[in-house]
Amino acid sequence: MDRIKIVGGNRLEGSIPISGAKNAALPLLIASLLTADRLTLKNVPNLADVNLLARILRNHGVDLAVDGKRPGPKQHIGETFHLTARDIVDTTAPYELVSRMRASFWVLGPLLARMHKTRVSLPGGCAIGTRPVDLHLDGLKALGANIEIENGYVVATAPGGLVGNRVVFPKVSVGATHNVLLASALAKGETIIENAAREPEIGDVAECLVKMGVEIEGIGSSTLKIQGRDRLEGAVHAVLPDRIETGTFAMAVAATGGDVTLTDTRPDLLQNALDILAKTGTEISRTHNGLRVVRNSASMNPVSVETQPFPGFPTDLQAQFMALMTRAAGTSVIRETIFENRFMHVQELARLGAEIHQHGDTATITGVEHLHGAQVMATDLRASVSLVIAGLMAEGETIINRVYHLDRGFEQLEEKLTRCGANIERLSGD
Numbered sequence: 432m433d434r435i436k437i438v439g440g441n442r443l444e445g446s447i448p449i450s451g452a453k454n455a456a457l458p459l460l461i462a463s464l465l466t467a468d469r470l471t472l473k474n475v476p477n478l479a480d481v482n483l484l485a486r487i488l489r490n491h492g493v494d495l496a497v498d499g500k501r502p503g504p505k506q507h508i509g510e511t512f513h514l515t516a517r518d519i520v521d522t523t524a525p526y527e528l529v530s531r532m533r534a535s536f537w538v539l540g541p542l543l544a545r546m547h548k549t550r551v552s553l554p555g556g557c558a559i560g561t562r563p564v565d566l567h568l569d570g571l572k573a574l575g576a577n578i579e580i581e582n583g584y585v586v587a588t589a590p591g592g593l594v595g596n597r598v599v600f601p602k603v604s605v606g607a608t609h610n611v612l613l614a615s616a617l618a619k620g621e622t623i624i625e626n627a628a629r630e631p632e633i634g635d636v637a638e639c640l641v642k643m644g645v646e647i648e649g650i651g652s653s654t655l656k657i658q659g660r661d662r663l664e665g666a667v668h669a670v671l672p673d674r675i676e677t678g679t680f681a682m683a684v685a686a687t688g689g690d691v692t693l694t695d696t697r698p699d700l701l702q703n704a705l706d707i708l709a710k711t712g713t714e715i716s717r718t719h720n721g722l723r724v725v726r727n728s729a730s731m732n733p734v735s736v737e738t739q740p741f742p743g744f745p746t747d748l749q750a751q752f753m754a755l756m757t758r759a760a761g762t763s764v765i766r767e768t769i770f771e772n773r774f775m776h777v778q779e780l781a782r783l784g785a786e787i788h789q790h791g792d793t794a795t796i797t798g799v800e801h802l803h804g805a806q807v808m809a810t811d812l813r814a815s816v817s818l819v820i821a822g823l824m825a826e827g828e829t830i831i832n833r834v835y836h837l838d839r840g841f842e843q844l845e846e847k848l849t850r851c852g853a854n855i856e857r858l859s860g861d
């Protein structure tokens with residue numbers, strides 16, 4: 432198994448290109464199931480999760496051609512995927528594939544909408560919490576689906592097709608919003624989704640559906656009004672920039688000190704996180720196609736945060752921000768309100784010398800003067816990258832085990848950091 436070795440202490444200087452967003456690319460790829468025509472997606476990041484989803488889609492009969500695999504320094508410019516689901520040859524999404532990536536459960540809505548029946552494995556729990564799917568199922572039931580759970584599978588049917596309806600989510604869910612939004616595109620008549628998640632990745636999927644011929648009002652708001660169509664057309668769409676990757680690198684620069692320009696991204700996608708970061712004493716300014724992050728001062732202000740659905744501080748940046756706060760000049764409090772068990776990084780950060788006390792959904796971090804390199808273990812994607820940030824700050828050598836988590840969501844992480852002066856390398860496993 433590969434490991435990552437970091438020798439901490441180097442300032443980061445230079446520029447880092449930001450890739451297309453994983454969490455937009457995944458539902459956009461799934462949107463290809465809605466049409467027999469070709470959907471072309473540009474700026475798709477080359478990630479393990481994307482490649483796994485591509486396998487799942489091929490299993491359903493999606494014909495997939497990829498171009499834009501560029502060797503050399505421009506590799507980061509995402510790939511272009513051409514997806515054509517002329518015939519859906521298999522409406523079952525099997526346990527072996529769905530259990531490896533939760534977002535693959537989102538094929539449920541589109542397959543049901545197009546084929547009127549589907550069987551999708553329940554995704555199961557994961558490291559960050561129990562993550563139920565009740566909201567997905569209730570949303571689809573509101574569109575007329577009959578749903579049974581049989582042998583670990585969701586068996587969904589809608590003999591006459593799905594029918595638009597009002598779906599009121601009792602709780603904000605990114606995945607349930609994606610599932611119902613995608614399904615409603617092929618439902619008869621109007622669907623209104625209330626209390627929809629407002630994450631920019633949902634807006635990106637909605638924009639793509641509009642290009643495919645669906646009428647959608649309220650994009651970016653918590654009420655989406657969708658006029659379903661009998662059939663959707665093909666489209667060409669570019670995946671929006673990855674706000675979590677953007678925030679992660681901004682926090683890495685704040686952590687090490689330095690001056691880095693993040694290109695091909697949009698500050699408005701993570702304004703709340705950037706405002707929080709600015710309070711730590713990090714200078715952030717807009718550039719023509721991204722942002723510049725500068726930190727020169729040795730001392731960092733402690734700042735407390737609470738994770739919230741968009742436009743609040745994202746749970747996907749919580750671990751990275753905690754890594755940063757381990758060296759703040761004082762005490763900060765981080766409250767995780769989205770997932771009940773997303774503090775797996777706490778004990779790994781402690782191995783590097785961090786002082787963190789966790790109680791329920793709250794972690795209290797007392798900044799220390801120095802972190803010291805150690806062996807640590809990656810537990811989930813964002814926790815893993817928080818260990819990278821901590822390793823970049825720590826004195827001496829940090830070895831991160833189980834880095835396959837990083838490959839799920841960060842494209843060319845070591846290359847991007849190395850180009851800015853970090854001492855980081857991958858040690859390939861046996």
Ligand code: EPZ
Nearest residue numbers: 454534562563564565566567604605606607747769770812
């Ligand atoms: C998406 O997960 C993201 N995944 C996650 O990113 C992200 O952390 C999360 O949204 C929150 O922003 C992708 O986009 C692929 P939710 P999702 O449904 O859709 C509860 C990463 O690292 N809930 O918004 O699974 C749930 O338990 C990943 O890139 C129900 O109770 O998250 C949680 O407490 C990790 N019933 C809350 O809602 C349901 O039916 C929010 O979950 C569904 C969810």
